[in-house]
Amino acid sequence: xxxxxxxxxxxxxxxxxxxxxxxxxxxxxxxxxxxxxxxxxxxxxxxxxxxxxxxxxxxxxxxxxxxxxxxxxxxxxxxxxxxxxxxxxxxxxxxxxxxxxxxxxxxxxxxxxxxxxxxxxxxxxxxxxxxxxxxxxxxxxxxxxxxxxxxxxxxxxxxxxxxxxxxxxxxxxxxxxxxxxxxxxxxxxxxxxxxxxxxxxxxxxxxxxxxxxxxxxxxxxxxxxxxxxxxxxxxxxxxxxxxxxxxxxxxxxxxxxxxxxxxxxxxxxxxxxxxxxxx
Amino acid sequence: xxxxxxxxxxxxxxxxxxxxxxxxxxxxxxxxxxxxxxxxxxxxxxxxxxxxxxxxxxxxxxxxxxxxxxxxxxxxxxxxxxxxxxxxxxxxxxxxxxxxxxxxxxxxxxxxxxxxxxxxxxxxxxxxxxxxxxxxxxxxxxxxxxxxxxxxxxxxxxxxxxxxxxxxxxxxxxxxxxxxxxxxxxxxxxxxxxxxxxxxxxxxxxxxxxxxxxxxxxxxxxxxxxxxxxxxxxxxxxxxxxxxxxxxxxxxxxxxxxxxxxxxx
Numbered sequence: 001x002x003x004x005x006x007x008x009x010x011x012x013x014x015x016x017x018x019x020x021x022x023x024x025x026x027x028x029x030x031x032x033x034x035x036x037x038x039x040x041x042x043x044x045x046x047x048x049x050x051x052x053x054x055x056x057x058x059x060x061x062x063x064x065x066x067x068x069x070x071x072x073x074x075x076x077x078x079x080x081x082x083x084x085x086x087x088x089x090x091x092x093x094x095x096x097x098x099x100x101x102x103x104x105x106x107x108x109x110x111x112x113x114x115x116x117x118x119x120x121x122x123x124x125x126x127x128x129x130x131x132x133x134x135x136x137x138x139x140x141x142x143x144x145x146x147x148x149x150x151x152x153x154x155x156x157x158x159x160x161x162x163x164x165x166x167x168x169x170x171x172x173x174x175x176x177x178x179x180x181x182x183x184x185x186x187x188x189x190x191x192x193x194x195x196x197x198x199x200x201x202x203x204x205x206x207x208x209x210x211x212x213x214x215x216x217x218x219x220x221x222x223x224x225x226x227x228x229x230x231x232x233x234x235x236x237x238x239x240x241x242x243x244x245x246x247x248x249x250x251x252x253x254x255x256x257x258x259x260x261x262x263x264x265x266x267x268x269x270x271x272x273x274x275x276x277x278x279x
Numbered sequence: 280x281x282x283x284x285x286x287x288x289x290x291x292x293x294x295x296x297x298x299x300x301x302x303x304x305x306x307x308x309x310x311x312x313x314x315x316x317x318x319x320x321x322x323x324x325x326x327x328x329x330x331x332x333x334x335x336x337x338x339x340x341x342x343x344x345x346x347x348x349x350x351x352x353x354x355x356x357x358x359x360x361x362x363x364x365x366x367x368x369x370x371x372x373x374x375x376x377x378x379x380x381x382x383x384x385x386x387x388x389x390x391x392x393x394x395x396x397x398x399x400x401x402x403x404x405x406x407x408x409x410x411x412x413x414x415x416x417x418x419x420x421x422x423x424x425x426x427x428x429x430x431x432x433x434x435x436x437x438x439x440x441x442x443x444x445x446x447x448x449x450x451x452x453x454x455x456x457x458x459x460x461x462x463x464x465x466x467x468x469x470x471x472x473x474x475x476x477x478x479x480x481x482x483x484x485x486x487x488x489x490x491x492x493x494x495x496x497x498x499x500x501x502x503x504x505x506x507x508x509x510x511x512x513x514x515x516x517x518x519x520x521x522x523x524x525x526x527x528x529x530x531x532x533x534x535x536x537x538x539x540x541x542x543x544x
Contacts, residue, residue: 008443012360015353016376016418023413024379027390034390041392090282104286106534107293110526111519112472114493118515119296121497122508130295156289164538217383220474224497238385238475245479251389258386265383 028262034255041249052256062257064232065240068147069216072236075151077211080162081204087159088166089196102167106160113157117224120153124225143233146226150234154221162207169203170196202276209272213265237261300512320513332514334485335492340521342407342488343470349412350466351459358421359447363433373422376415384475392479402483411470417462420539424458425451464529465536471522489518 035052039045056062091102108116123129126138139149177199181191219238226234228243235243237257244254302316324332361373391410392401400406428451436446477491484492495501496511526533 005443009360009364009366011444012356012364012447013372016357016415017372019353019409019413020376020379020415022394023391023410024382024387025375027387027394028379028382030390030393031386034393039393041396087282087285101282101286103530104289106537107526108289109537110468110522110533111515112474112490112493114472114474114490115515115519118493118496118511119292122296122299122511123292128508156292159285159289161537164534168538217385219385223474223478224494227497238383241385241388242475242479245389245392251392255389258383258389261383262386265381269381 031255031258031262034252035259037252039251041245041251045252048252052253055253056256056260061232061235061240065235065237065257066260068233068235069218069237072147072151072218073212073215075148076155076215077208079155080158080211081208084159084162085166085200085204088163088170089192091163092167092170102164104160105163108157108159109161113154113220114224116153116157117221120156121225124149140226141230143230146230146233150221150225153225154215154218162211165207166200166203169200169207172203173199205272205276209268209276212268216264216268217261296512297516299508300516302509317509320507320509321517323507323510324513324517327510331484332489332492332517335487335489336517336521338404338407338486339471339488339490339518342404343467345404346408346411346470347463347466349408350414350417351462353412354417354421354462355452355455355459356447357418358423359425359451361418362422362425363430363451364443377419379413379415388475388479391476395480400480402481402486404486406480407477407486407488410476411473414466417466420462421455421458424455428454460529460532461536461539464525464533465539467525468522468533468537493518 034045036047036049037045038048038051087105091098091105121140123131124134124138124140126135126141129135137145139145173196177195178191181195186194217238218236219242222228222234222236222239223242228235228239238261241254241257241261244250244257300320301318302320361369387410395401395406395410400409432450433446436450441449471488472490473488474490474494477488478494481487481491493514496507496514
């Protein structure tokens with residue numbers, strides 16, 4: 001009987017375990033604890049029971065952030081699923097300059113959102129922006145449009161990424177299916193409708209889920225393009241958490257919102273797993 | 280067709296951005312013409328506030344570089360360990376680790392801040408680097424890849440008397456090089472562009488990363504910088520220059536890393 005040698009186990013999985021436990025798992029548990037405290041970041045946390053949760057229910061800024069996050073997702077996700085899908089289908093065929101278009105389209109995704117945000121702050125600027133129509137609209141200064149202006153920037157940057165995801169999905173469709181369709185005499189529209197689209201369903205579902213979860217947590221575009229303004233008009237959930245931490249020093253309360261965010265994310269993941277499973 | 284329209288929508292703002300960075304900033308209508316006219320913005324960018332931007336770029340490079348090295352080490356070790364070593368609870372443990380991808384960063388951010396304050400990691404390189412290494416995805420990739428390798432090679436080494444560690448270093452590790460390339464680029468890209476964590480953990484302007492420092496051109500406190508659009512664009516372009524170079528040189532691998540980096544399911 002060989003005794004399990006512990007040294008190699010520690011050597012191999014020790015390091016990653018340390019990082020995951022110390023910097024992700026433990027803080028997550030701690031976050032739950034923090035939701036029952038009031039903490040300003042300097043003095044030790046003070047236990048306050050469920051006060052933070054009660055506060056949450058009546059906090060209008062929280063609900064604003066919450067609905068903004070929903071609106072943001074509702075605006076971005078359809079954009080990032082339909083347009084890139086069609087573009088991916090076009091790009092999937094081999095034609096001249098195919099690769100040039102592919103490179104152009106992914107280019108905005110390489111720099112950070114800060115770089116892109118700086119660019120779009122100029123684009124949207126009502127005094128010096130390059131497009132007169134945009135200047136006149138002052139999208140960022142307007143309570144009604146600011147959130148969508150920010151959302152568009154995120155979409156503009158990520159469009160290429162989603163195209164690549166769809167391209168990967170298209171690549172996973174077995175060519176045998178296409179051949180069978182050809183033999184059966186299907187034209188390109190029929191092939192698209194009966195072979196391509198159904199085969200893309202799992203990819204599509206996955207991309208939609210990912211887009212929802214990712215955009216629910218949006219922070220960078222808001223921080224750079226609008227700073228949450230005008231007023232609180234572009235506050236999203238994560239931006240609110242940040243704002244509470246940085247400007248209000250209400251970290252116990254911010255943790256509470258973080259827990260809500262976690263719950264939302266888990267719910268969406270589970271929901272999508274269930275729906276995916278049925279397909 | 281529509282591709283050309285889309286490409287234009289993407290390209291035009293970028294081209295404008297580049298052009299603006301080469302022009303004098305006037306009070307109205309920055310984009311004067313299509314002809315670049317001056318390098319002043321770039322000089323200003325590099326010399327402003329006693330060359331703090333260069334310090335920022337160094338910070339970004341240092342932080343990203345060390346993060347990549349640490350990530351490569353822990354993910355190759357961990358991936359191999361979870362793929363080949365057999366011990367009780369191995370798969371349950373891995374599933375637990377894997378579940379962390381569902382945890383939004385905002386949920387760990389505040390406790391991380393608390394921990395970093397306790398251990399004096401605020402405004403330090405360690406504070407910027409260490410939390411970023413807590414990512415199970417590279418380990419997941421390596422584990423997948425190792426599982427796909429034929430086990431005969433390793434068994435042969437074991438028969439020859441190698442210890443587990445030697446099996447790893449001599450047989451498996453050399454085969455991981457392509458995966459390591461993808462992980463390196465993915466990690467570099469993630470860290471270089473990081474914003475939410477750096478803005479929380481760093482208040483000392485000397486310790487800013489380039490990406491974080493760039494946000495100053497959008498803030499109201501630095502209004503003079505904010506209205507100097509030529510300078511802003513120059514700074515922005517300089518900040519993403521290293522990544523763009525990486526992108527041009529290693530496009531296929533880079534994109535692979537980006538795409539796989541988001542494969543969370």
